[in-house]
Amino acid sequence: MRWLQNHPHFLELNYSIVNRILALFDRWLVPGGITEQILINLELMIKGPIFDCRMCGQCVLHDTGMTCPMTCPKNMRNGPCGGVLLDGNCEIFPEKPCIWVQAWQRSARMVDYKEHILQIRPPLNNQLQGTSAWINDLNQDIPLRPRGWQS
Amino acid sequence: MKSGSRLERVLRSGRFAVTAELNPPDSADPQAVYDRALVLAEVCDAINATDASGANVHMSSVGMCALLTRAGYEPIMQVSCRDRNRIAIQGDLLGAAAMGVRNVLCLTGDGVQTGDQPEAKGVFDLDSISLLRTARTLTDQGRFLSGRKLDVKPRFFLGGASNPFVPPFDFRPQRLIMKVKAGADFIQTQYCFDVPRLQNFIDAFRQLDLDETVYILVGVGPLRSARAALWMRANIPGVVIPDGIIDRLSGVPPSKQQAEGKQICVEIIEQVREIEGVCGVHVMAYRQEELVAEIIEEAGLLPRRWQYRRDKSKPSQEKAK
Numbered sequence: 300m301r302w303l304q305n306h307p308h309f310l311e312l313n314y315s316i317v318n319r320i321l322a323l324f325d326r327w328l329v330p331g332g333i334t335e336q337i338l339i340n341l342e343l344m345i346k347g348p349i350f351d352c353r354m355c356g357q358c359v360l361h362d363t364g365m366t367c368p369m370t371c372p373k374n375m376r377n378g379p380c381g382g383v384l385l386d387g388n389c390e391i392f393p394e395k396p397c398i399w400v401q402a403w404q405r406s407a408r409m410v411d412y413k414e415h416i417l418q419i420r421p422p423l424n425n426q427l428q429g430t431s432a433w434i435n436d437l438n439q440d441i442p443l444r445p446r447g448w449q450s
Numbered sequence: 451m452k453s454g455s456r457l458e459r460v461l462r463s464g465r466f467a468v469t470a471e472l473n474p475p476d477s478a479d480p481q482a483v484y485d486r487a488l489v490l491a492e493v494c495d496a497i498n499a500t501d502a503s504g505a506n507v508h509m510s511s512v513g514m515c516a517l518l519t520r521a522g523y524e525p526i527m528q529v530s531c532r533d534r535n536r537i538a539i540q541g542d543l544l545g546a547a548a549m550g551v552r553n554v555l556c557l558t559g560d561g562v563q564t565g566d567q568p569e570a571k572g573v574f575d576l577d578s579i580s581l582l583r584t585a586r587t588l589t590d591q592g593r594f595l596s597g598r599k600l601d602v603k604p605r606f607f608l609g610g611a612s613n614p615f616v617p618p619f620d621f622r623p624q625r626l627i628m629k630v631k632a633g634a635d636f637i638q639t640q641y642c643f644d645v646p647r648l649q650n651f652i653d654a655f656r657q658l659d660l661d662e663t664v665y666i667l668v669g670v671g672p673l674r675s676a677r678a679a680l681w682m683r684a685n686i687p688g689v690v691i692p693d694g695i696i697d698r699l700s701g702v703p704p705s706k707q708q709a710e711g712k713q714i715c716v717e718i719i720e721q722v723r724e725i726e727g728v729c730g731v732h733v734m735a736y737r738q739e740e741l742v743a744e745i746i747e748e749a750g751l752l753p754r755r756w757q758y759r760r761d762k763s764k765p766s767q768e769k770a771k
Contacts, residue, residue: 372561373532373572377579377632378625380558381613381640382687390687391561403618417624419632422536422580422595445536446597447587 303349307365307405310349311412314361318436325437330430338431356427356435357443362415364406371398376420379403421448452589453635455552455607456524457496460730461636461665466723467730468751469526469638469667470494470742472518474508483509483517489739491523493746495754496553498638498732501528504686505565512542519550526609527551530559535575536584540594543585547604555609555638556581564687579632582610586633610634612666614651615644615690623655626664636665638732643691643714645721652727667730668722672741673711676700712741712748719749 303310327334339354346352346367350360353369359376360367368376372391379399382390387400406416421444427435435441444450452458460467470490475482490497497518501511511528518525527546529539543554558578562570576584584595585608592603610629614622626637642648648668673679673691676699683691695714702710715733722728731751735742746752 372563373558373577374574375558375577377577377628378621379618380578380688381611381616382560382564383613383616383618384687385616385690387617391563397617399621400618403621417628419579419583419628422576422584425575445595447591447593447595449583449587449591 304365304401304405305408307409310365311361311409315411317433321433321437328434328437330434330438330441335431335434338433339429342431342433354429354432355423356430356432357424358432358436359420361412362418362420364402364404364409364416366398366402366405368398368402374423375399376423378416419450421445421450453552453605453607455496457526457553458607458635460495466751467496467665467667468494468746468754469496469498469730469732470746471498471500471732471734471736472514472525473736473739474500474502474511474514476508478509480517483514484521486739487518487521487523490742493743493752493754494733495730496524496526498526498528498555501530501557501559502533502565503528503530503560505532505560505562505567505570507565507567512546515546515551516549524553525551526553526555528555528557529581530557531574531576531578531581532559532562532572535573536595539576539581540584540588543588543606544600544604547606552605553607553609554585555611556585556634557611560687578610579628582608582629582632582634590633607635608633609636609638611640612637613640613688615640615642615647616688619651620654623651623658626655627658627660630660630662630664634664636667636729638667639669640688641669641671641690641734642718642722643695645718645725648722649725652725656727665729666727667732668728669732669734670715670718670722670745671734671736672708672715672738672745673699674738675704675707675711679711708738708741712745715745716748719745719751723749 350367351370355369379397383397387397389395389397406413472486499511499514515525515527556578562568562572587593588604589606592600612626676696679691679696679699682689699707699710719731733742
């Protein structure tokens with residue numbers, strides 16, 4: 300699975316394709332109900348093993364070098380903190396690599412979403428925890444940023 | 451001038467700024483804060499009130515700022531995202547502005563695991579960049595994150611932190627840009643013991659496109675001894691001390707190591723002052739506040755109060771150097 304993440308171009312292509320396919324069905328992809336349950340399980344099965352997905356419900360993988368920012372112990376969504384060790388490991392779990400060091404290296408290998416890592420991401424909507432990120436992404440009504448957030 | 455901050459005035463006037471860190475007491479006695487502030491205030495433009503740095507609990511930064519503003523000092527209130535969610539932080543920011551706090555340093559904060567109460571729950575509802583943007587929403591839009599309007603906007607000179615000395619090195623200048631875009635007016639860096647690395651960082655940063663102005667203050671501080679330096683390197687996340695510095699400290703007898711550490715600090719200040727793009731220094735002297743005044747004086751950065759006199763005989767920038 301690491302291999303997949305270290306070849307993020309394949310994953311970003313996948314993302315674009317899945318996104319386009321799902322968009323065709325967006326009429327049926329609504330929050331609540333059986334379709335969301337199915338998608339949640341699907342996401343758990345796919346993103347779980349590959350990305351160690353935490354089901355935050357607002358996936359930004361393609362923006363962050365196909366590395367899940369929720370696996371950072373500080374849940375940082377806007378880049379690495381200042382505590383990264385000199386060997387590139389985490390200050391809190393020194394035996395683990397800093398996920399933002401990995402995200403930075405991987406995003407450099409991406410083509411379509413390479414620059415996205417430098418975007419400023421809004422804070423999490425904690426209400427979306429456990430819901431389907433794919434549905435949330437397609438639905439305009441679901442607030443992925445605070446109402447007063449200036450982007 | 452958007453904030454009414456003294457620090458902002460110093461930086462905008464082009465003078466080399468000095469800030470210093472006030473170590474919060476483990477005490478309910480306000481005098482403990484005033485005693486420490488007194489030695490710092492004479493030699494710096496603003497005093498950083500830390501927010502449980504290293505995830506160790508001390509008097510809160512809000513509490514210290516209340517005391518400092520009451521006595522007419524100029525604090526920089528550090529706000530970390532570790533202990534409070536967005537509701538608490540926005541409320542504290544409004545309260546701080548009402549007390550007269552004009553400078554805020556937005557930090558993510560060290561993980562709870564690094565402190566003396568690792569059993570605590572880390573909050574991290576925001577991160578440093580979304581916190582900067584949140585504070586900017588309050589000051590510029592006059593709104594909470596929810597979009598609800600404020601009756602009166604707070605005014606802040608907003609700061610962020612940067613650590614040029616840890617990986618991923620080529621991300622660091624870009625991340626500084628992200629912080630400026632999110633709302634940072636000034637940056638205070640982590641301890642600098644590696645001037646060439648800092649120079650590379652500043653050069654890389656200056657090559658990137660940036661419309662906004664940002665003032666960079668370089669973090670410096672005296673090392674008490676070679677042993678203390680080794681301890682800091684091993685235990686304080688983000689502090690990088692090259693072997694050369696430790697060798698230099700252990701090269702002198704233990705009784706003289708504190709003086710040597712101070713001398714190294716003075717030399718680093720003199721070196722970073724020469725770097726174009728460095729607008730000031732931020733002195734962090736953990737449990738050595740009494741040294742701060744000596745360091746700032748020996749680095750030739752005194753007196754600090756000329757700029758506030760409104761008479762025409764104000765010394766020129768050249769004379770100050």
